[in-house]
Amino acid sequence: MENVKRYTVTAALPYTNGPVHIGHLAGCYLPSDIYARYLRLAGEDVLYICGSDEHGVAITIKAAQEGLTPQQLVDKYHNIIKNSFADFGISFDVYSRTSSPVHHKTASDFFKVMHDKGVFTKKTSSQFYDNETRQFLADRYISGTCPNCAYEKAYGDQCERCGKSLDPTDLINPKSTLTGNTPELRETSHWYLPLQTYEPWLKEWLLEKHNDWKTNVIGQCRSWLTQGLHERSITRDMDWGVKVPLPDAEGKVLYVWMDAPIGYISAAKEWAEATGNQWEPYWKNDDTKLVHFIGKDNIVFHCIIFPTMLKAHGDFILPDNVPANEFLNIEGDKISTSRNWAVWVHEYLQDFPGKQDVMRYVLTANAPETKDNDFSWKDFQAKNNNELAAILGNLVNRVSILTGKYYNGKIPARGVQTQAEAGLGQEVQAYPDKIGNLIRDYKFREAQQELMNLARVGNKYLTDNEPWKLVKTDEERTATVMHHSLQLLANLAILSDPFLPHTSIKLREALGLHGRQWNEAGTLQILQEGFEMGKIDILFDQIEDAAIDAQIEKLHANRVQVETPVKINPFKADISFDDFSKMDLRIAHILEAEKIPKTQKLLKLTVDLGIEKRTIVSGIAEYFSPEEVVGRKVCIVANLAPRNIKGIQSQGMVLMVEDAQGKLMFLQSDGEAPAGAEAR
DSSP states (O other), rough: OOOOEEEEEEEEBBBBBOOOOOOIIIIHHHHHHHHHHHHHHHEEEEEEEEEBOSSHHHHHHHHHHHOOOOHHHHHHHHHHHHHHHHTTTTOOEEEEESHHHHHHHHHHHHHHHHTTOOOOEEEEEEEEEEETTTTTTOOGEOOOOOOOEEEEEEEEEEEEETTTTTOGGGGGEEEETTTTTOOOOEEEEEEEEEEGHHHHHHHIIIITSTTTTTTTHHOOOHHHHHHHEEEEEEEEEOOOSSOOOOTTTEEEEHHHHHHHHHHHHHHHHHHHHHOOOOOHHHHHHEEEEEEEEGGGGGHHIIIIIIHHHHHHHHHSSSSSSSSOOEEEEEEEEBBBBTTTTBBBBBHHHHHHHHHHHHHHHHHHHHOOOSSSSSEOOHHHHHIIOOOOOOOOHHHHHHHHHHHHHHTTTBBOOOOOOOHHHHHHHHHHHHHHHHHHHHHHTTOHHHHHHHHHHHHHHHHHHHHHHHHHHHHTHHHHHHHHHHHHHHHHHHHHHTTTTTOHHHHHHHHHHHHHHHTOOOGGGGSSOOSOOOOOOOOOOOOSSOOOOHHHHHHHHHHTTTTTOOOOOOOOOOOOOOOOHHHHHHHOOEEEEEHHHHHHOOSOEEEEEEEEEEEEEEEEEEEEEEEEEHHTTTTOOEEEETTOOOOEEEEEEEEEEEEEBTTSSSEEEEOOOSSSOOOTOOOO
């Protein structure tokens, strides 16, 4: 987009049936905050929007579990989430909620415009109805026996054991989870958004005009469009949500997936009312750049469904980019709120007071920008101790102490410059654009690395020139070195703001840099000679093993053990024993592994079968890195006919198990079975 005058930046609305965890931060809220903070410092006009997503069946279920009304439940978690974001330093211009009157009216009006244009279709279908509670049952309020795996507690939308997607009418012996009664089928009418009508437009808009978006985003969109789009219900039979504004829609609300993204617009309206600004330019002017920050589970909603809604409505701009992130795991395992396998933000803030920037740094360093990534407490400790404290904190501490010791805390005169200062100036000059361009390209991990590289430049300059030795023989040269070291700190104070805002504030206050903008960095002439700097306490103290061990123990102690859903497909046709005996199943020891270039799923494995070594090409690279598989003992089909895959002769197949989410797990032997041992 050319001639951008303003930016509308949205972060996915967190669902208020629980608090937020660090996976949410890494996937959506930290990247969006870094982006918004940078744009503001760069002098751009930015509106940074978020709010609580408070409707839907999951809210009513959780409210019933906690003995609360839906409103009481969302009030509880809205406040926890809002305070967590504020305490962590997420700098929303507005944090709204979808239960507000402004949102209900905005969403209702949005629906009415689309309805009056004839966008929707209306259909009648049979759905389960509970006579005792006198209501139609949402899919999650129906349970029964799964027709696929015979699990007796499957829900009306999905079986939690085998992972199969279901329709409520698929269930054997369905029951209402509200009363335990057998529900009856009744006819009900709903409105549908005909996505297939907009498929040609979406293909042009997405795959041709926005094919420069992140590959994980475009890849998922292309998959949906290739399979073909279908109409999607936009209303539900419930009393919790935005009422459908039609005379023949008694007892119906907008489906939460439709009303939630409209929350970005209603939040902008609330911001405008509170500040006296106009909201329309941020949503209606073509010179506004709209950017949605989300996790990968929201790609279809923000790249296909919401753009279709905006296009059909006709009054609003479309997103310029949707830089979705992948998922963050914890200690090698997928985050799960149901299993309480998570690091909750509000608890982290209690356990590590004043260390918001440490978690911000670690999560950005491990950002799942192109693939799922992992958080571990030991890595958290290492990045604090070996990077934040040892590099950035050490530089600031050394310069601050020496300035206090030699010059009573005042910025010394510049003095005669040498080639060292000229080289330092050239290096520093490049960093604002280097970091800024990476942020504009949504490469936040690389951008933060460059910030730390600037701190490394400062440490090297200080160490090379050794002012603590120079002061004994050359006071003028010492003053020059200290002057330039302080100027480099001034650059760090400004450029660290998007990533480490609490640290930036401390440095800015000490160096008198309030209000300094991004374009003022990049020089060694920011600070005035003679300015008396304030005291800078230790920015990052060492985190000891005991604190980390306590967090690991807490994580495991609070973990809820639940049955792991496994993908269970129907049994295949019977085979004879002779057919089975033809298979040669062996234990193989993986000796080497490497990714196959220009592929996403393939690893080239060298395995030991006891009597020989072989090469096997295995499609497991999405779930395992080469380093993770080396040394494993796995089960393989040893007599599978060789195949040529990507120019490599593959001799065998590694056997895997797949869970309900499609994640692969190794089928391994129990005990110390030697390489080459037969499976019987």
